[in-house]
Amino acid sequence: MIVTRFAPSPTGYLHIGGLRTALLSYLWARRNNGKFLLRIEDTDFSRNDEAAARAIVEAFKWVGLEHDGTIEYQSSRLSIYQEYAQKLLDSGKAYKCYMSKEELEALREEQSARKERPKYDNRYRDFNGTPPEGREAVIRIKSPLSGSITVHDGVKGDVVFNVEDILDDFIIARADGTPTYNFVVAVDDALMGVTDVIRGDDHLSNTPKQIVVYEALGFPVPRFFHVPMIHNHEGKKLSKRDGATDVMAYKTLGYTPEALLNFLVRLGWSHGDQEIFSMKEMLDLFDPNDINRSASVYNVEKLDWLNAHYIKNTSNDKLCELLEFHGVMLVSHDKREILLDALKERSKTLVEMANQINEILVRPTEFDEAALKKGYKEESPMILKAFAEALKKAQELHLPSDYHHVMDEVVSTLEIGFGKIGQPLRIALMGKLSGPGLDTVMAIIGVNETLERINALLEK
RNA sequence: GGCCCCAUCAUCUAAUGGUUAGGAUUCCAGAUUUUCAUUCUGGCCAUAGGGGUUCGAAUCCCCUUGGGGUCACCA
Numbered sequence: 001m002i003v004t005r006f007a008p009s010p011t012g013y014l015h016i017g018g019l020r021t022a023l024l025s026y027l028w029a030r031r032n033n034g035k036f037l038l039r040i041e042d043t044d045f046s047r048n049d050e051a052a053a054r055a056i057v058e059a060f061k062w063v064g065l066e067h068d069g070t071i072e073y074q075s076s077r078l079s080i081y082q083e084y085a086q087k088l089l090d091s092g093k094a095y096k097c098y099m100s101k102e103e104l105e106a107l108r109e110e111q112s113a114r115k116e117r118p119k120y121d122n123r124y125r126d127f128n129g130t131p132p133e134g135r136e137a138v139i140r141i142k143s144p145l146s147g148s149i150t151v152h153d154g155v156k157g158d159v160v161f162n163v164e165d166i167l168d169d170f171i172i173a174r175a176d177g178t179p180t181y182n183f184v185v186a187v188d189d190a191l192m193g194v195t196d197v198i199r200g201d202d203h204l205s206n207t208p209k210q211i212v213v214y215e216a217l218g219f220p221v222p223r224f225f226h227v228p229m230i231h232n233h234e235g236k237k238l239s240k241r242d243g244a245t246d247v248m249a250y251k252t253l254g255y256t257p258e259a260l261l262n263f264l265v266r267l268g269w270s271h272g273d274q275e276i277f278s279m280k281e282m283l284d285l286f287d288p289n290d291i292n293r294s295a296s297v298y299n300v301e302k303l304d305w306l307n308a309h310y311i312k313n314t315s316n317d318k319l320c321e322l323l324e325f326h327g328v329m330l331v332s333h334d335k336r337e338i339l340l341d342a343l344k345e346r347s348k349t350l351v352e353m354a355n356q357i358n359e360i361l362v363r364p365t366e367f368d369e370a371a372l373k374k375g376y377k378e379e380s381p382m383i384l385k386a387f388a389e390a391l392k393k394a395q396e397l398h399l400p401s402d403y404h405h406v407m408d409e410v411v412s413t414l415e416i417g418f419g420k421i422g423q424p425l426r427i428a429l430m431g432k433l434s435g436p437g438l439d440t441v442m443a444i445i446g447v448n449e450t451l452e453r454i455n456a457l458l459e460k
Numbered sequence: 461g462g463c464c465c466c467a468u469c470a471u472c473u474a475a476u477g478g479u480u481a482g483g484a485u486u487c488c489a490g491a492u493u494u495u496c497a498u499u500c501u502g503g504c505c506a507u508a509g510g511g512g513u514u515c516g517a518a519u520c521c522c523c524u525u526g527g528g529g530u531c532a533c534c535a
Contacts, residue, residue, distance in 0.1 A: 007535095008535090009534085009535045011535090041535060042535090043534095043535080101533070104532095104533085112461095115461075115462095116462095117461095117462055117463085117531080118531080118532095138533055156464095156465065156466095159464070159465080160464095161463075161464075162463080165462065165463050165464090166462090166463055166464085166530090166531075170532095171532085171533055173533085174533040175533060176533080178533085180532090180533070180534085180535090181534070181535050182535095184535095185535090200529095201464095201465070201466095201528095201529070202528095202529055202530070203529095203530095203535095204464065204465070204529075204530080205463075205464055205465090205529070205530045205531070206530080206535095226465085228465085228466075228528090228529095229528075229529075231527090231528075233471095235527060235528070236527095236528080237528080237529080263472095266472065266473080266484090267472070267473095268472090268473095269473095270472080270473050270474070270483095272474070272483085273473090273474070273482075273483045273484075274483095274484095275472090275473095275483085275484055275485085292473080293465080293466065293467095294465090294466050294467065294528095295465090295466070295467095295527090295528065295529090296471085296472065296473090297470095297471060297472080298471095299470090299471045299472070299485085299486090301471070301472095301485055301486055302471075302472060302484075302485045302486085303485095304485090305484085305485055305486090306485095308498085312498085345497075345498050345499085346496080346497045346498055347497090348497095356497095375495085407494090411494095417494080418494040419494050419495085420494090421494080422494035422495070423494075423495075425494090426494085426495065426496095432495095432496095433495055433496075434495055434496035434497075435495075435496065435497090436495095436496085436497085437493085437494090437495090438494075438495090
């Protein structure tokens with residue numbers, strides 16, 4: 001069975017890069033009828049934040065990712081880590097180190113001065129004398145002193161690290177007894193039965209340390225997939241300054257989860273020329289072994305295009321529901337279908353769509369100056385009056401085509417071009433020169449409102 | 461700086477060692493639309509540089525350059 005996990009540290013919200021690795025882990029687990037677990041890495045109590053975990057779950061819920069089992073909090077697993085640290089102590093694979101932070105600091109400075117790699121000097125590795133008084137010990141694990149460690153990575157291939165270059169006897173438990181990251185990650189992944197670790201490639205250089213832990217404890221080493229980072233326009237790691245990095249911000253901005261997930265799955269992964277992936281297609285096709293080796297730049301232009309695509313292909317019922325979040329209530333509107341059919345073709349985001357709906361439903365309070373100058377001519381009032389009269393005489397106006405009919409009549413009796421009536425009418429209805437078809441707008445707001453809006457412009 | 465990773469259009473990417481280096485987004489032009497948007501058609505744009513290996517290299521090897529990541533009693 002394939003077991004994957006997403007293991008964020010609770011920093012306040014779900015990051016867009018985190019959502020990507022979560023998605024990939026989720027897809028791979030589901031595709032194999034495996035399990036996708038969620039673990040909150042909160043061993044650093046000074047940064048612990050309850051609400052952050054809830055924020056992550058909320059974001060998962062929004063995009064539709066479901067994790068299996070209960071959420072594991074590392075802060076509630078402390079006794080487990082202590083137990084395994086003790087095991088290593090007992091078997092002589094770890095030891096207590098009484099060096100103070102100050103001594104460590106001094107050692108590092110010396111080493112840097114000599115242009116050496118800062119590194120613990122193993123002074124307590126084989127210590128069995130009496131410990132110095134009043135010192136709390138940290139626990140260090142015995143790392144190999146020579147040779148190399150190879151990470152077999154499904155994305156990067158085999159990556160060989162020279163032990164002398166990167167390792168020392170690193171700390172697995174602090175002086176206050178709390179365990180450190182590289183230790184707990186390995187212990188938890190092993191205990192939770194994780195078989196495939198899919199995570200950002202910023203963790204690649206940590207992996208040898210985790211392998212040291214796996215091996216010391218006799219745990220099997222999982223498969224690793226280190227997914228390249230998402231970069232910003234400057235080519236740096238994505239940060240808050242680069243716009244929306246909080247997943248929930250995308251909801252506020254009017255993106256659909258489908259578009260966002262589709263966008264993220266195509267960063268660093270592809271399947272031929274295919275751009276549109278439903279969740280089912282992702283589940284059928286995604287394989288972490290196909291992930292690209294290189295980083296990709298985060299660029300929302302394609303997300304906009306995808307979002308427009310998904311809006312166009314969403315049912316009106318569903319759109320209605322989604323638009324409520326953006327303050328638009330349409331359930332009881334009798335021309336709902338006409339309205340949504342017209343606007344779903346022309347909106348990149350739900351926010352845009354909501355705005356366009358309001359532009360139609362709410363009578364314009366002012367008329368755009370430039371539009372008046374360009375589209376409201378001397379003869380315009382006469383034409384609008386004629387159109388208003390024709391509207392009053394007409395019977396049974398319901399569909400856009402009914403209104404179009406009336407426009408056609410007026411245009412041919414007055415022997416004018418369509419633009420002569422279209423531009424002033426557009427200003428009357430919308431207050432500006434752009435927008436959906438006039439016949440559609442009139443069908444939505446009805447005859448009375450249309451006449452009122454024409455009057456409002458004439459009286460101006 | 462040490463170590464590690466990476467390198468195809470502006471961006472996301474495709475190409476069993478043999479293709480006029482393909483698709484998508486953006487951008488530009490045309491068509492459609494009373495307008496704007498949509499849609500459709502077309503166009504611009506790439507193998508970082510230098511050496512090898514090979515009949516043949518985007519693809520394999522080496523070097524250079526550029527970029528990124530990581531080096532804690534953070535995660």
